[in-house]
Amino acid sequence: MHLAAALRLAPLVLAGAGALAAGCDLVTYRPPVGRDFGAPYAVRAGVPIRLNPGTLVQTPAVDASRRLFAVLEYEGGCREHTFVAESDASIGERTVVWLVHDDGGDRCDELVRDTVVVDLGDAYRPGALVLETPQGETVAMTSLVAGGG
Numbered sequence: 001m002h003l004a005a006a007l008r009l010a011p012l013v014l015a016g017a018g019a020l021a022a023g024c025d026l027v028t029y030r031p032p033v034g035r036d037f038g039a040p041y042a043v044r045a046g047v048p049i050r051l052n053p054g055t056l057v058q059t060p061a062v063d064a065s066r067r068l069f070a071v072l073e074y075e076g077g078c079r080e081h082t083f084v085a086e087s088d089a090s091i092g093e094r095t096v097v098w099l100v101h102d103d104g105g106d107r108c109d110e111l112v113r114d115t116v117v118v119d120l121g122d123a124y125r126p127g128a129l130v131l132e133t134p135q136g137e138t139v140a141m142t143s144l145v146a147g148g149g
Contacts, residue, residue, distance in 0.1 A: 051144070062144065074103070
């Protein structure tokens with residue numbers, strides 16, 4: 001299954017007016033302006049994960065070590081995929097974080113659902129954190145960092 005087909009709600013540009021009617025997969029992935037998300041992926045928000053025996057959180061979440069936990073879906077299955085966090089400077093109390101996906105040249109087309117852990121490093125800033133998706137949505141992150149940020 002192609003990722004574009006799995007993400008029918010994602011903003012896509014159809015290649016040709018008859019492509020949708022003909023049932024073709026002729027689509028072009030277009031991320032929000034000004035962001036490099038790398039290879040296509042989708043964020044699955046609100047998925048419960050257990051960080052340790054006593055802590056159940058909804059994804060995406062940031063733990064006390066400032067690591068981002070997110071459930072993502074992407075095409076692949078034959079090579080290792082990596083994700084790196086980027087962010088905008090804080091605007092007021094909010095910091096926008098997004099992930100850049102390197103698919104390692106993986107051309108397999110299995111739909112992979114994975115819980116990824118990304119060290120936020122310099123992308124972390126105190127305050128409210130939101131994760132921007134390649135589809136242009138922002139999702140509030142659960143923060144377990146002392147002091148709420």
